Amino acid sequence: LGNVNIVRVAERAGVSISTVSRVLNDTSYPVKPATRQKVEQAIEELGYRPNHLARGLLLKKTSTIGLVIPDIANPYYPGLSRGVEDVASEHQYNIIFCNTDRDTEKSKHYINALIEKRVDGIIIAGGGTDFSEEVSTFSQFNTKIILIGRHNLAFPSVQVDNVRAAHDATSHLAELGHRHIAFISGPSMLTSVQDRLAGYRRSLAEHTIAEDDRLIYEGKFTEESGYAAVQSLFADAVKPTAIFATNDRLALGAMAAAIDLGLRVPQDLALVGFDNIIMASYVRPALTTVAIPTYEIGATAMQLMLTSLAGETVPNTVHISTRLIVRESSGSKT
Amino acid sequence: LGNVNIVRVAERAGVSISTVSRVLNDTSYPVKPATRQKVEQAIEELGYRPNHLARGLLLKKTSTIGLVIPDIANPYYPGLSRGVEDVASEHQYNIIFCNTDRDTEKSKHYINALIEKRVDGIIIAGGGTDFSEEVSTFSQFNTKIILIGRHNLAFPSVQVDNVRAAHDATSHLAELGHRHIAFISGPSMLTSVQDRLAGYRRSLAEHTIAEDDRLIYEGKFTEESGYAAVQSLFADAVKPTAIFATNDRLALGAMAAAIDLGLRVPQDLALVGFDNIIMASYVRPALTTVAIPTYEIGATAMQLMLTSLAGETVPNTVHISTRLIVRESSGSKT
DNA sequence: CTGAAAGCGCTTACAG
């Protein structure tokens, strides 16, 4: 009733709603300058803002993208989310973010909500959930999908070369002379963990170091698990002289445990982490780690999304390379 | 054309769209069980999903909330965002998140997009931007606003009692015998910084410690600034024996600088931070700090939003209390 | 250069 809509603007400007729409969308469609000015003035005076819902209903485009992640509070995701959001924002897209905790129920619930809100696309990060049932829904609604990390779905993805990254990290320790290199990780159901374990093994093989299951510890991706891992490893007969941790939180927890056990890092225990969270450079000794460019991953995923939305061909997989950042905790002479 | 909409479902089930709508919205409106079942079957077979845009256009409700923050990559915001999103999700709301970098241009751009998308409400966190021009827009579009932190706007807000938190942190140091307590902070244009400075001063006064401007250092909320602060303070004639840092990143940067200068923490320099980011408990010495319950702040803000959306009275200000977490860096005997 | 009309996909009084 009292709502300001395109009809009100048209009335005030003394033109039709078609003309208002043309001024609004600022296309190349010809509008007489005087008319345009009348319309602009009416818009200004009424404080009119076009209703994007009505527009979206007609055009079948919401300029909104869903971002499905395990947990924004996990240090890996703020940077990634920021990368997605920055690129989206540059192109007039907004991001709805969803925290699944890798829970299948929650994930399906979010996907459903995003479909009903008719997002133009969904970026899915972090494995652990099976979306194969939703694939037909995505195609039915023409929802573009971009994946981050390894999934068992046939959509374009942005991936880190985890095998190579873990290989390089392990080799760094082997080349410093270590023969008892432990591997501590989050849940082995995650493909990233599987890949890092493969890289670790390949490196051991290359350095003719025998594998030892007692040096492999699986927990969660938390400081607590890293702490527990060191306690467990050093309670065993075969003690490691070095640890490759599959994320920095594990490595930092491990470092805390080592110090509490009276072990010197890196002299008694060398440590390499993974992720290069900001704290890695501020702990003492500073943590040697694998840098994952999370912002770049997010930004790249959103770039692929834009490509897909433009109807262009999207590369199947884009690999983002990691970098080993050597600091004090690995005991390198550098 | 080929799109599955409510008309297709009605055709297939042999009923009117009114009936389909009633089944869909599952109200208390009576529908004969047999009819309901036919409709549900048609929905299932067609893979129908209601179009939330059309619904929103009619009901003037999008079940979407905007969250405007400075930067999700800043450690303060992931927890807060998660709190907002969890409560939102429980009530079938989704969150669009926007990173402003405290930039006025960007902020206005986001607010505009959110208004055009007709979000039901906007939660604005982090000061530094003036939204007074937008106030009339918010009321025109009936957009509910909830603020986090101190702003100069007349909307309900969730706030941390920064004065008291800083007072308690400073007093902790004073009571350990320190008389040269430095205050290092982010930009003093921020109300949170102003409040923490006020709390620091009040505590000094209570302990009859004279203020000394040379012990006050203003920088950014970064590790780099904390590092630089210690270098600067110790290059001066009046050296502090303790530092109260207005966030943990500053404190951790300060700790790194202290170690690099050969100072022992806490024996030569006691440190108290603010925020209790997860790393505070894993550095050695572990950092004494003020815990801000960021998740609770976000969750509370979203609760207030729900109250506001329900048309109920919203309290003007909800204070969230902080807690001093005493660890090793302050040198407490505890 | 401008306008009348159809239609995007829903919900909800109103009538039966």
Place this chain on the structure above:
DNA sequence: CTGAAAGCGCTTACAG
């Protein structure tokens, strides 16, 4: 218990 109709606020052929 069910249906026909109006309307939410836009865009875009189509006609002039």
